[in-house]
Amino acid sequence: MPVISYREAIRHAMAEELERDPNVVILGEEVAQFHGAYKVTEGLLAKFGPKRIVDTPISEAGFIGMGVGASMLGVRPVMELMFWSFYSVAFDQILNNAANVRYMSGGQINCPIVIRGPANGGTNVGATHSHTPENVLANHPGVKVVVPATAADAKGLLKSAIRDNDPVFFLENTLLYGEKSEVPEGEHIVPLGRADVKREGTDLTIVTYGRCVLHSLKAAEVLEKEHDISVEIVDLRTIRPLDIDTVLKSVAKTHRVLIVEEQKPFASVGSQISDMIQRAAFDELDGPIHRLSTIDAPAIYSPPVETEQLPNPERILKAALAALA
Amino acid sequence: MTKKTTATAEKKAEKDANLAAKAPVNAGLTKDQRIELYRKMVRIRRFEERCLRAYQGKKIGGFLHLYIGQEAVAVGCCSLMGKHDHIITAYRDHGHAIAVGMDTKPLMAELYGKVTGCSKGKGGSMHYFDPTRNFWGGHGIVGGQVPLGAGLAYAIKYQGLKGAAMAFMGDGAVNQGAVHEAYNLAALWDLPVIFVIENNRYSMGTSQDRSSAGPGLAQRADAYGMEWALCDGHDVYAVRATMDKFLTRAREESKPAVVEIDTYRYRGHSVADPDKTYREKTEVEEYQRTKDPITLFQQTLRNEGVLNDELVGQIDTEAREEAENAAAFSEASPFPTVEDIQKDVYWEVDNPAQRTSEGRLFFDN
Numbered sequence: 001m002p003v004i005s006y007r008e009a010i011r012h013a014m015a016e017e018l019e020r021d022p023n024v025v026i027l028g029e030e031v032a033q034f035h036g037a038y039k040v041t042e043g044l045l046a047k048f049g050p051k052r053i054v055d056t057p058i059s060e061a062g063f064i065g066m067g068v069g070a071s072m073l074g075v076r077p078v079m080e081l082m083f084w085s086f087y088s089v090a091f092d093q094i095l096n097n098a099a100n101v102r103y104m105s106g107g108q109i110n111c112p113i114v115i116r117g118p119a120n121g122g123t124n125v126g127a128t129h130s131h132t133p134e135n136v137l138a139n140h141p142g143v144k145v146v147v148p149a150t151a152a153d154a155k156g157l158l159k160s161a162i163r164d165n166d167p168v169f170f171l172e173n174t175l176l177y178g179e180k181s182e183v184p185e186g187e188h189i190v191p192l193g194r195a196d197v198k199r200e201g202t203d204l205t206i207v208t209y210g211r212c213v214l215h216s217l218k219a220a221e222v223l224e225k226e227h228d229i230s231v232e233i234v235d236l237r238t239i240r241p242l243d244i245d246t247v248l249k250s251v252a253k254t255h256r257v258l259i260v261e262e263q264k265p266f267a268s269v270g271s272q273i274s275d276m277i278q279r280a281a282f283d284e285l286d287g288p289i290h291r292l293s294t295i296d297a298p299a300i301y302s303p304p305v306e307t308e309q310l311p312n313p314e315r316i317l318k319a320a321l322a323a324l325a
Numbered sequence: 326m327t328k329k330t331t332a333t334a335e336k337k338a339e340k341d342a343n344l345a346a347k348a349p350v351n352a353g354l355t356k357d358q359r360i361e362l363y364r365k366m367v368r369i370r371r372f373e374e375r376c377l378r379a380y381q382g383k384k385i386g387g388f389l390h391l392y393i394g395q396e397a398v399a400v401g402c403c404s405l406m407g408k409h410d411h412i413i414t415a416y417r418d419h420g421h422a423i424a425v426g427m428d429t430k431p432l433m434a435e436l437y438g439k440v441t442g443c444s445k446g447k448g449g450s451m452h453y454f455d456p457t458r459n460f461w462g463g464h465g466i467v468g469g470q471v472p473l474g475a476g477l478a479y480a481i482k483y484q485g486l487k488g489a490a491m492a493f494m495g496d497g498a499v500n501q502g503a504v505h506e507a508y509n510l511a512a513l514w515d516l517p518v519i520f521v522i523e524n525n526r527y528s529m530g531t532s533q534d535r536s537s538a539g540p541g542l543a544q545r546a547d548a549y550g551m552e553w554a555l556c557d558g559h560d561v562y563a564v565r566a567t568m569d570k571f572l573t574r575a576r577e578e579s580k581p582a583v584v585e586i587d588t589y590r591y592r593g594h595s596v597a598d599p600d601k602t603y604r605e606k607t608e609v610e611e612y613q614r615t616k617d618p619i620t621l622f623q624q625t626l627r628n629e630g631v632l633n634d635e636l637v638g639q640i641d642t643e644a645r646e647e648a649e650n651a652a653a654f655s656e657a658s659p660f661p662t663v664e665d666i667q668k669d670v671y672w673e674v675d676n677p678a679q680r681t682s683e684g685r686l687f688f689d690n
Contacts, residue, residue, distance in 0.1 A: 051483070057513065061472060061502060061503045061506050062472050062503065062507050062509065063506075065472025065503060065507065066475045066479055068472070069473030069474060069476020069477045069479065069480070070483065071476070072477070073411070073484075074480065075480045075483050075484070092469045093469070096466055096469060097464070097473060102670065103448075104454070104462070104463070105454035105462065106442070106447050106669055107445070107669030107675055108456050109454060112672075141667075141671075141686075160682070163681070164682070165673065165676075166672050166673060192683070238684065241684035241685055242688075244684070272688070
């Protein structure tokens with residue numbers, strides 16, 4: 001199986017879908033001539049030309065809204081936000097228009113738009129550029145929210161997202177773009193809403209997604225070697241739709257749960273998952289559900305301290321031991 | 326706006342109006358087509374008067390933004406639509422819905438919150454849609470629909486079709502950032518879209534003088550290198566003459582434009598607006614007396630020998646009956662059920678045989 005980067009996996013997914021469907025068009029800031037602020041779209045302009053790969057001005061409300069309108073008429077825009085943090089200036093377009101237009105029209109319209117880009121902290125860019133809005137997005141019925149952790153998942157999920165007839169918000173991670181892993185050759189599709197057990201174990205379930213999956217895997221190795229603790233890691237991959245069954249199956253096996261997320265703790269994805277577990281599997285739990293989130297403050301700039309603000313393998317290790325105490 | 330600029334603008338609009346009837350797009354209208362333009366305006370007004378009664382009778386919830394006084398704008402613009410032309414507007418959308426040909430029964434039923442409504446009772450007054458008639462809403466947030474209008478034009482151009490989009494907004498929308506972003510994109514990429522400002526002089530209760538800087542609203546197009554025009558919105562011929570020019574240019578040359586149509590609403594911003602604080606009653610009465618679009622067009626068609634007392638009476642009676650029938654239909658229709666709340670949220674849920682995703686989409690207990 002070829003080993004490629006997360007960045008290349010996303011690029012391949014877009015290239016394959018551009019090839020497959022003439023209605024797919026890539027729009028965003030610096031996606032064409034500049035090759036993408038994070039080089040995700042590198043080479044696509046040369047291959048597909050300026051009609052399919054379109055540089056937009058710095059005008060998120062304008063171009064995202066334009067994409068929503070175009071999608072209602074059958075164009076399938078895949079729109080890059082240079083950072084998901086910039087969703088706030090296009091909030092009305094994303095969460096009033098894209099999310100609601102089907103409902104308010106009584107099902108007459110659908111909005112097959114994909115909005116993708118990185119949503120993470122850890123790059124020392126301060127609070128304005130470090131938002132992780134998956135909980136905010138998923139709070140809006142009508143939308144789908146995807147947060148892939150590996151190259152294979154990024155490719156397979158993005159292909160599903162582009163083919164989906166509902167608005168799909170695809171949250172990547174700048175710190176994962178260079179991470180390489182195996183991606184199956186040929187047509188590789190991962191359905192939205194299917195979690196993946198990234199590591200099997202018997203003592204503790206870690207429910208997580210995004211870059212925290214990688215951190216959790218590292219922590220699990222140490223827990224195994226140094227503490228003789230067997231950790232099962234459930235990667236949600238998609239926040240909405242949500243594969244709660246895979247989570248509950250793992251809880252029934254380990255009876256202990258730690259939820260790890262790069263979110264602020266208040267009303268986060270983790271708090272939702274926690275509620276669902278306690279309600280559906282109360283009798284399976286041998287202890288309270290534990291959660292590890294980003295320390296509850298705006299993202300700090302100071303590079304070494306930001307590492308500590310976010311979940312990291314060491315923080316996960318401690319949280320796992322606490323969950324098992 | 327300075328007095329001098331205002332006077333120049335009014336003079337220009339007046340001149341346009343005089344030429345409007347002779348414009349080929351109007352000169353070529355058959356007698357029946359002229360009557361139909363008149364009938365649509367009357368149908369909109371009678372429908373909305375009936376809406377107001379229903380609202381006062383507590384049959385309608387939420388907001389009700391009436392279009393009364395502005396009928397010539399939607400009717401004039403929408404009468405020019407071809408197969409590949411599309412429109413989108415804001416929340417004062419009843420006139421546009423009727424103008425594109427929607428049946429008034431589901432329109433009224435939507436206001437009553439009934440399942441027979443055009444959006445199954447899920448959108449309400451501000452959210453009418455009919456994609457089969459190229460009508461893409463009905464949008465509640467001031468200016469929020471304008472980038473979508475640019476997107477309709479983008480799709481038309483992307484798909485290589487010869488069409489144009491009209492993105493309607495009120496004079497209150499022109500200060501929203503999303504509108505300027507849409508202007509920039511449309512001009513930058515030569516999108517076939519006409520931004521139509523229906524200037525009824527008040528953004529809710531704030532007059533243009535108190536809300537918008539600069540010499541005028543349409544003139545802002547200059548900053549983006551877009552063509553712009555002013556137009557008399559009390560004269561349906563003038564609306565058609567001006568819009569035809571820009572629509573044709575958009576379809577043929579894929580060029581955007583801003584057209585500011587001077588109009589006036591007789592009722593408050595919404596029916597909840599007591600309409601006592603920001604304008605004089607005499608101002609409304611003066612418009613009704615001298616610039617009513619239905620009265621003016623009726624007179625024009627009488628002068629042309631197209632309308633007579635009998636036909637005017639018949640059209641009015643039929644429009645009143647239509648509005649009554651719409652209300653009766655709405656009254657007799659059922660409400661949506663609680664089960665209906667979660668339909669029409671996701672395409673996939675509504676098309677289960679074609680669902681490819683897995684997992685939970687709803688999160689109730």
